[in-house]
Amino acid sequence: MFDVAWQVPPRTSRMPAGWYFGDASPFDEAVASPADAVAVERHHEYLVRMSLDKVVPAEVSAKARAVWELARKAVPGLPVPIAVAYDGGPIHYTWDNGRQVIALEALSGNQPCEWYVSDRQSGQFDGGDFDLSSGLPEPVLATLNEYLLPHPTGPTDGNR
Amino acid sequence: MATGDEQATPISPGSDGTPVPAGTAVIRLGPKPPLKNLNDPGHAKLALGQAWEGLFAFSESERKLASPRLSVWLTALTTPAQAWLLVGANWKNVILVNLRVDQVRIVFAPGTASTPETPRLDVVWEQATTVDSNDPLQRISETRPGCQGHCGIDGLYRGTKAQRGKLRELLTDTVQPGDLVVLTDEQIAQFQAAVTSA
Secondary structure: OOOHHHOOOOOOOOOOOOOOOOOOOOOHHHOOOHHHHHHHHHHHHHHHHHHHOOOOOHHHHHHHHHHHHHHHHHOOOOOOOEEEEOOOOOEEEEEEOOOEEEEEEEOOOOOOEEEEEEEOOOOOEEEEEEOHHHOOOHHHHHHHHHHOOOOOOOOOOOOO | OOOOOOOOOOOOOOOOOOEOOOOOEEEEEOOOOOHHHEOHHHHHHHHOOOOOHHHHOOOHHHHOOOOOEEEEEEOOOOOHHHHHHHOOOOOOOOEEEEEEHHHHOOOOOOOOOOOOOOOOOEEEEOOOEEEEOOEEEEEEEOOOOOHHHEEEEEOOOOOOHHHHHHHHHHHHHOOOOOOEEEOOHHHHHHHHHHHHHO
């Protein structure tokens, strides 16, 4: 179950080194299959590596882990997003199933995270900032919840 | 009436910020972001030759520039081998994306009730620079072969955050099958041979 220790701290709080890099996550129950578990573990290793290799500051890696945890808690079975780490930040996540695009960014320092959602079919799109302490914005949650639903314009089992 | 025998008008670089000719093509060539900065789904996407909007994001340091541009090279003036040398001759980690200037220029983000639509993206000339070997903190004009083809995709960082996301998404949608490749060691070895013999 969700453990208080794993709740996302306010963005102004200082995260101890390795705070997100410890033992099993309380969100592991959201993993749908052993294959997913491997993918999730590989993604966590990637986030640690981006920090250890100093591609991004440790807090960016930790924020990206927190963003991912929030997303997969919201949608169990959600595939690991495509992640790109830019030197110094951000770590940029993308889910794209052909119809919906969801992008989330973890930036350095006290900067809020950024979000973007789009529906190619309807032409609707939106975006902005969010604080981890407030959870994912409602439009992101709504789009994530639709992401795995069958639809005629693209695959439903992960990134396009 | 076109006969097919016409000589193409040579392209000369324009001044910084002016549009490159219509009907041309550009390449975006790594190493930014390097392959090691992608996770497994990113590598899987590249293996399919597909782009995604995160590939066209700016780093935080680039976002501090007044008008960040996405660095690209006009294929009429810069060969892929030259571009490879000019961006650092990285033996690995090289993603090459072909983009058609006319299609890039179609891209804009629609407006909302409170914000106007963005201007269309443009591809503009930009002087290539390189690190000064005498002072690594300084950049000087690039002079090596192929540097004349340097240009930038302008306008990706305009508008609201929602519009910036839309601009990245629509730019990504201009990338057609076959436009994105991860260069093989053999291709890079050919680049090395080409720039060495030139």
